[in-house]
Amino acid sequence: MxxxxxxxxxxxxxxxxxxxxxxxxxxxxxxxxxxxxxxxxxxxxxxxxxxxxxxxxxxxxxxxxxxxxxxxxxxxxxxxxxxxxxxxxxxxxxxxxxxxxxxxxxxxxxxxxxxxxxxxxxxxxxxxxxxxxxxxxxxxxxxxxxxxxxxxxxxxxxxxxxxxxxxxxxxxxxxxxxxxxxxxxxxxxxxTLGVPHWVLMSTGIRAVDHCVETFCSPKSTPYADAMAVQAFRILLGTLPKLQADPLNLDFRLDAQLGMWLSILGPAAGVPVGASHGIGRVLGGAFGVPHGRTSCMLLASVLRWNSKVNAERQTELCGMIGRPDHGLAEVVEDLVKSLGEPISLRQAGIEESKLRNLAERSVASGFLENNPRTIHGADDVMEILRLSW
Missing domain, CATH: 3.40.50.1970 (Rossmann fold)
Structure with a gap:
């Protein structure tokens, strides 16, 4: 029940x-x-x-x-x-x-x-x-x-x-x-007009991250699911339009409305997963803007989690009108279309730093609600290698 x-x-x-x-x-x-x-x-x-x-x-x-x-x-x-x-x-x-x-x-x-x-x-x-x-x-x-x-x-x-x-x-x-x-x-x-365009686009992906990790959360709710799906639909349709027409205020407002809906699940208590968890450490300890952490981590986390929630990911793809695509592919294609980095390497994170990032992420306690259980730094390293 x-x-x-x-x-x-x-x-x-x-x-x-x-x-x-x-x-x-x-x-x-x-x-x-x-x-x-x-x-x-x-x-x-x-x-x-x-x-x-x-x-x-x-x-x-x-x-x-x-x-x-x-x-x-x-x-x-x-x-x-x-x-x-x-x-x-x-x-x-x-x-x-x-x-x-x-x-x-x-x-x-x-x-x-x-x-x-x-x-x-x-x-x-x-x-x-x-x-x-x-x-x-x-x-x-x-x-x-x-x-x-x-x-x-x-x-x-x-x-x-x-x-x-x-x-x-x-x-x-x-x-x-x-x-x-x-x-x-x-x-x-x-x-939003005075904000660098890359900041808007990357935080737009952060909003997508809210949608995806909410829907895929083992503790999601019908309310959170509804908000996440509608927000993802809005963002998936609006962000590419805003990329092509950056000064359009209607597109900017649509993106704001999508962002609002995207966070309502977490605001109501639905926990998010490893993309957010590793991202907090990547931001605080390594100085990567938090929007860009989602650009570089979300698709890899989805691929790693698919071992336990592939059906849930497929369900979300169907609900946003992409039934023939994998969810990681949808996210990665969107990130690329906005001109944002998709790998840690592009953010200047050296391979030698990955172990430290993995250990800090486990120690943070932010990974406890990931759909696929993370047992230690070796599991995080698998995600980071996918992202690097």
């Missing part, structure tokens, strides 16, 4: 197809917030999109912080919290990709608990005692929450968990709290 638990994230609304500056003003009014503090990557400093947002906020703008770096290092989180605290922010606004949004999520907890050192984050890691942070759910005083305006297709804005990198070791850790999820998400395709 099918059994499981579906978790509804504590997110209030998704606003799409509306200019972010107007949507932000409406949300600030709705939430009764008057001191909005922006968290952005350094590349946003000269963004005309950001200029529009800041001009529209006017007196509601409490400040902006531009030190939100790739893979969300802990020092970025602590620095953002200190800056927001100094500005007396009553609402955080993350404008950027997955790294910015993940860092913003944990920044909220740092503010709630008045933390100010990187080592203070140890007690908040997923699986460890939150030292009472869950009591925030029942707090009698207002707490600082966030809104997200994503600029990529990574989907971090729809989950309550955040991947944050331990600065010294390069290990990416998971931090989760139900109120970390942004209260609102604003999907404005104009927000």
């Amino acid at each position: 099918l059994s499981g638990i579906h978790r509804f994230p504590l997110q209030e609304r998704v606003i799409f197809g509306k200019a972010a500056q107007h949507a932000l003003m409406d949300e600030a009014e709705r939430l009764g917030c008057s001191r909005l503090f922006l968290l952005c990557s350094p590349s946003m400093r000269d963004s005309t999109f950001l200029d529009k947002v800041m001009d529209a906020l006017g007196s509601r703008l409490a400040g902006a912080h531009f030190d939100m770096r790739p893979h969300s290092p802990r020092d970025s989180v602590i620095g953002a919290a200190k800056a927001a605290r100094a500005a007396s922010a009553d609402l955080l606004v993350a404008i950027g990709g997955g790294s910015v949004i993940d860092a913003c999520k944990l920044t909220q907890q740092v503010l709630w608990l008045a933390l100010d050192r990187e080592e203070d984050l140890d007690r908040l890691r997923k699986g460890m005692s939150p030292d009472g942070s869950a009591d925030i759910l029942n707090a009698s005083v207002p707490i600082t929450r966030s809104i997200a305006v994503p600029t990529t297709f990574s989907g971090a804005e729809f989950t309550s968990f955040a991947g944050v990198t331990e600065s010294a070791s390069g290990v990416k850790e998971v931090f989760d709290h139900p109120l970390q999820i942004p209260r609102s998400v604003i999907l404005d395709p104009e927000a």
Whole structure:
């Protein structure tokens, strides 16, 4: 008998197809917030999109912080919290990709608990005692929450968990709290215009990775399956169109909508597999952008997993209109069509580094829910050789 638990994230609304500056003003009014503090990557400093947002906020703008770096290092989180605290922010606004949004999520907890050192984050890691942070759910005083305006297709804005990198070791850790999820998400395709095209395409494959590993998860649900299939259909049809017509805002919005659906399964508690798991380590410890980790790993993970879930992979191919193709082939062809790398070698990962990557991946604990059981580093090496 099918059994499981579906978790509804504590997110209030998704606003799409509306200019972010107007949507932000409406949300600030709705939430009764008057001191909005922006968290952005350094590349946003000269963004005309950001200029529009800041001009529209006017007196509601409490400040902006531009030190939100790739893979969300802990020092970025602590620095953002200190800056927001100094500005007396009553609402955080993350404008950027997955790294910015993940860092913003944990920044909220740092503010709630008045933390100010990187080592203070140890007690908040997923699986460890939150030292009472869950009591925030029942707090009698207002707490600082966030809104997200994503600029990529990574989907971090729809989950309550955040991947944050331990600065010294390069290990990416998971931090989760139900109120970390942004209260609102604003999907404005104009927000994606200043992002390098390769970043959009690779995070589009990251969204495909959400679809595929959700559908193929041993713990998937009917809800997650439905979201994954529809998202995959949208992304499979839209990403090549966006590759051919990069400035088309309709295609950008369609991709955002596909990305939104793609992450709803994991957001509801469906675990993902080795593509995500190895990818977290490849990103945190080796500096590979997380969108590109999916480009290089997903097809190989599917081939390795096919020993135990070939029927499930075939079922998904049929549901997306590719009944005569293998799922790994569909993914690989899509990656190639977008001009993205399909091998670790193309990312500059030397063969001599594979064993270290395999051992780190096993030690991370992120591979426990892969459809085919991973017994140790030798199994991961088989996947990495397929990817190299």
